[in-house]
Amino acid sequence: MLIIVVSLKYLSFVMRADNAGEGGILTLMSLAGRYASDKKTALVVVIGLIGGSFFYGEVVITPAVSVMSALEGLEILAPSLEAYIVPCAVVVLTILFCIQKHGTGGVSKVFAPIMLLWFIVIGLLGFRSILASPQVLYALNPSWAIGFFLQYKSLSFFALGAVVLAITGVEALYADMGHFGKMPIRYAWFTVVLPCLVLNYFGQGALLLRNPEAIKNPFFLLAPDWALIPLLILAALATVIASQAVISGVFSLTRQAVHLGYLPPMRILHTSDMEAGQIYIPVINWLLFIAVVMVIVTFKHSSNLAAAYGIAVTGTMVITAILSCTVAYQNWHWPKIATVTILTILLCIDVPLFTANLIKVFSGGWLPLLLGLCMFIIMTSWKSERFRLLRRLNEHGNSLEALIASLEKNPPTRVKGTAVFMIRTTNVIPFSLLHNLTHNKVLHERVVLMTIKTVDTAYVHNAQRVTIEQLSPTFWRVVTRYGYKETPNVENIFYLCGLEGLSFRMEETSFFLSHESVKLSKRPWYLRVRGQLFLALNRNALRAPDQFKIPPNRVIELGTQIDI
Template sequence: MNSENKQSTAALTLAAIGVVYGDIGTSPLYTLRECLSGEFGFGIEQQSVFGFLSLIFWLLVVVVSLKYISYVMRADNAGEGGILTLMSLAGRNTHATATAVVLILGLIGGSFFFGEVVITPAMSVLSAIEGLEIAAPSLDVFIVPISIVVLTLLFVIQKHGTGLVGKLFAPVMLLWFILLAVFGINGIIKNPEVLHALNPWYALQFFLHYKTISFFALGSVVLAITGVEALYADMGHFGKLPIRIAWMLVVLPSLVLNYFGQGALLMKHPEAIKNPFFLLAPDWALIPMLILATLATVIASQAVISGVFSLTRQAVRLGYLPPMRIIHTSENESGQIYIPVVNWLLYTAVVLVIVSFKHSSNLAAAYGIAVTGTMVLTTLLSCTVARKNWHWSLFSVVPLCIFLLCIDVPLFSANLVKILSGGWLPLTLALVMFIIMTTWKSERFRALRKMHEHGNSLEAMISSLEKHPPVRVSGTAVYMTRVKNIIPFALLHNLKHNKVLHERVVLLTLRTEDAPYVHNVHRVSIEQLSPTFWRVVASYGWREIPNMEDIFHRCGLEGLNCRMMETSFFMSNESLILGKRPWYLRLRGKLFLLLQRNALRAPDQFEIPPNRVIQLGTQVEI
């Protein structure tokens, strides 16, 4: 058994190398180049090269190894991670005002992720294809078209699932990290003096020597840790131990060796600043490395795309985005999903970004704001969890929070200068997503409150119907209700207009729990309200998708036998109209109506046969 566990951990560690570290693993393609050849005009001299190398090394150690690997990954919800998970955990044991603040911080963090995910595939693939400039400068004009073709293929295959491609992820990325280390070592051997930059004194000296400009240069240094949120977000797929082992044994050493190898190359050949990553490789390895870099950046992009699918599903289940079609691409892995509308909106945005920015250096100016903004929010939320959930003392939490913010806030502030040169893009995308999520949540709540304000008692109505029943017809009627003690609109309208009732009536409520999964034992709760009325509450985690056949199966095990072809599903189809409200709330109302019209209908959400559904319309003013 112990041997099996070791094999399982080894397999998961290998898989984590392939999926989790794709983004941060491709950072050497552009990070040091942007640090030294960016807008701030640092010369290729020992002071600047050693300073940047020291900053990159200590950021990898402090931010990734200590903050995320050792600390933040302790905060899990049934093994799941991610900024919305952190929001959920942080809001559990706080009072109402603090919960509202936590909610806003979590939604802003989620919005930042949506903003970042548009830039990551464009930045990664462009930086890899730009290796063509080294191999054949005349092919420069084909970089953008080839990048678009590569990304088009990537987005097209999403509907087929990532299972087959996923099997190739780990070997390719493992080979990638091995070659990063080998070429890095080769560069260091030729100029071992570069290892002095491991001393944090060179990072401090960098700030003392370059003063104000060194602060703004942090905006380029942060490129070395983009993708750090993936460590936490993908925790549920692989577990903490494999992710930690992969980082400490493979990823961190390979990254450090490659960065220092590039630094050694630049100290000997300053002209290599044009593309130190590819020029670090021997001439014979240039084309193979170009192909491998393209594969690695596609893998990095795939990991981010999968991440946005997961985050979208989580937001839908928690009620922050409208229902949309979610397709499972694997019979075994619940995490492998495909969301068509998100896939093609993301593809359109990525192509527009590539066409607009044209070069990875231009995109570097847009990259970093969303990443560092999420880092600040992760610090605040994780420290809230440490205090409220883990019951750490203030003397432990406050110094830790201050220490982490002393790193995160300067990184975020340094990136703010990028706003005019491209940073507006992720911020704008994040703002749009924040407005959409808050609008859907608040306006949906407003609409539901309006629909249920009739105040009729469910118990009194059932009692009256049992004493003075209308015409009863054979079969089972299921009425979907969002709140279990409220009379469904569809039931009221059916009685009012059709004046009939089925011989058995089931009031079905689907509830999303504050957990990724709900055990089958707790899936369905059944209560008999009267001889012919039943209440069924089906509970699902936010990583699960409700299925009516499954619910009927669970009901059958509990003694309530329902057959799909003998059941009619009554649903209310609300026609929403805007009432009088201020202009800004009217705009929000119009956005909500747009989202409502395009939301997935309940029969499609729960896989109910269309010929079993009866929709009764009602008009509601909001």
Template sequence: MSTEHKQPLSVATLAAIGVVYGDIGTSPLYTLRECFSGNYGFDVRPDQVFGFLSLIFWLLILIVSLKYLIYVMRADHAGEGGIMTLMSLAGRNTPARTATLIMVLGLIGSGFFYGDVVITPAISVISAIEGLVIVAPSYSGYIVPASIAVITLLFMIQKHGTSRVGKFFAPVMLAWFLTLALLGVRSIMIYPAVLQAINPAWALHFFVEYKKLSFFALGAVVLAITGVEALYADMGHFGKRPIQLAWFVVVLPSLVLNYFGQGALLLQDPSSIINPFFLLAPGWALIPLLILSALATIIASQAVISGVFSLTRQAVRLGYLPPMRIIHTSAEESGQIYVPTINWMLYVAVVLVIAFAKHSSNLAAAYGIAVTGTMLLTSLLVTWVAVNTWRWNRVLVGLILAALLVIDVPMFASNALKLFSGGWLPLLLGLVMFTVMTTWNTERFSLARKLHSHGNSLEAMIASLEKNPPVRVQGTAVFMSHITNVIPFALLHNLKHNKMLHERVILLTVRTEHAPYVHNVRRVVIEQLSPTFWRVVARYGWLEAPNMLEIFHRCGLEGLPCQIMETSFFMSHEALILTKRSWLRFLRGKLFITLSRNALRVADEYEIPPNRVIELGTQVEI
């Protein structure tokens, strides 16, 4: 089964422009200005302008066009993309040690992406609002409050869903890219010699001439391709073809024209480096451009936010994050979702970053490590997929990997030098998310093993209950368990305390497959264990939401009719008690207990009516 994108190609392409390319589309606001900010020791001289423009142009071609849109986006799983998808694909049919390494790399990349999501809205919105200083310098004190107001609006509208947001933003973003192109063409026509920077010889000359400084400068140039990971993560929202079409027809030409237009302006007037983007526009157009920029930066943030919603859902279903409420906002596109918990946690983090940074240049130093780190890990994982899944020639894949690493490694190393000047922020955020994901996964596995370590045999227990039955009452009882072939904890406690059993007992396990979707014919497997006991295994992909009504419907089709309002669902609720541990394991245990207390309850996760749920509590030492 695959994700079906029912929209016409033209509509989906326009919507992709409105959501997917917001981040990379607003990079002209600050990229070239940051290159000459003084942090890297460059002056606005012709050879340096040509060098930076050539580097930006070829990064757009090599990284975005060739690496991601043509190579990496081949690694889709039923139409879905993102670092978690890549981790799942790379982990197929691999030895245990290799699978563990792939999991760690995937989770590190996911952590980097979460760090990137916090920085992107902050730097994009502040950069746009800073245009106020060009219009009215006396308004500089309003930059931070205005930025926070824009961010608040952005996060408030997330609940309406990617589809509605995309339909609203698409025309605005199309106008933005057309404006970028027009501003660039206007400047290039005045100084057409700037187009010679397309020649890669200027980039090579830049490295040969400035050597050490050129290496440091990569930390600024990378700002031109921020958001590239988001377009891969957002693939499930719109499909591969619309995203590729939007890039090559609209986004890439507009970006190139604007960057070269800024370069032409700098070659004519080096003093315009204070804000080359806004100074491209004639005086009468500054206020409309400021308004359009503010709207465009809202869209820039939308690209990474919708991407992190997709990543979160994948992590929850794969068991790396605790269950949380995930709201589907479209009846047509399964990839369009809203995650309230993540939305408001991001909002608080972004507001704090804006309040403390105060200026986009302060955030530019923090940008880059998370982006280039994720790019490097993506190169390694997609190489493994190419060899292990696609069965490409190893020599060919080795050459492709070498070419990717020649770009990725220097860019990551250059940005790593920003560690103490702000780069620690996305790394810290990434480390927090990596710790949360690994803690939830390992501690949850340990808890499940402890709960089922009583040593009783399920087959023997069922045989004993059939031979010497306790008091049987009418109706159906469902006992849920994460593992098949073991006695559900709730069943043991029901027999121990209530000393009764329903006339029909279903042992239900909901299993997440290593695939985004499971076909309906494989959804439910039923096995009768005895005259009154049945085992039901419901299979879902990690992009699907389990639903008890659907499971019961499938059971009825397979010959086990069930009515949800005539069934009692027995759940075990564990009160976790932390035993003596080393200090590190103690902290992980505390984190796991906190996550467990705030996780979505099983009944809510599977949409079981509350009046049909019976919870049996017990204390468990971990």
């Protein structure tokens, strides 16, 4: 599994599908839908959102099961310490989530040496055990695995549900490309992580050959008695760091979902001046912390969580295989026979793993499925209801060109300065402009209709970011484009406009924004529930001035009531 799934599938094949260095299931969705027809795009979006939802389910369980499994070494040290495992796990994870605001870069300066030491230690422990029972190396012969499957057909199928635990976090490798880069991940895996993991897994097998009773905890029993406490401490630190990988991955996934319009705007903080991919999202960090703590307190033991683990991971793996092969065929123009062959091979591995884990549904597997379902409902509800709102805002039917011509011919009272009206769609009259004319009956001497768009690429070059069009002697249209990995900033937009000949002075500019008070029209109960969810998300969404870095003292909000 380490070779086929991690090394070949993800690091050699899937990681080729990056969008300006960004990875993750939503990146695959965006790439796969770029050249697809409308019907196929809709299917790709649904598949991608399901995969993203599975990843959210995985992220909640991974820190809990990792930290608890490490701290359960306390039972070997002293069985009476078992009662302290859950409280210690909560304390450790609290510290981990508290330091997230310092960013991946700051955290990695502490974590990197610890992880290097961790892999060296577990590799040496495994090597020491292999020397004591070298016959374990017979397992390198694939005939043993084939014979096991032929002799124990039912048992071997159920065993696949446990095998997947050896490749947990593989999806986070792909999602974390934007944080660490493609080549550092590959170098670390092939030079350090893979060799040490193989040695340790074979070492545990060798230990079980010598002492079958060590099955209760073969990892910690690899160490001599004097090294148990240092190994316990090192394991706790290592599992915390492993949890960091999936937390960073969910930050990246959430930012993509926000910019692609599947989650409401939220505060995204950049934690590095050098790496745009290093971010921190406070609301996601603390919601995830609450969910992880609830899972730990509810399940209380890593073996219970292990039963819940696997469905989300393998479900995401199946979807990743489908989308990555779609990208290979449509975007990279690989031969159809080659992509179909690769997809068949990948699914022959991923589908049995997913099917084997389905038996865990009633023993805890319902948890990631429930979490994934909740995230899928949230993302689809926000996208569909937001589309419904925008359609209602744009259906008044008035012509922008006719309004501008009328205002130029019979202008209202003009005042000094520049008015920037934020507009979501070009060629549509913003409600804020209509309300300003209706109630204030004035117009600034220069009017700019500004649209900020998010495109399906990670970055947009500054030379292509701003498009300026003069609609009349006093009206201008400015369209700006940002990648889903970027954060819009009006000061940067003004600077780029100045290079194109349209200069602004912030102290002489007023931003007019529409504030919609949304009400639900009569609809079936299930659509009303979805509408209520949208209203709750909309009330707590990041406001436009904070989203676009507009100085608060330059903002004027004009409200309107909309029924959807």
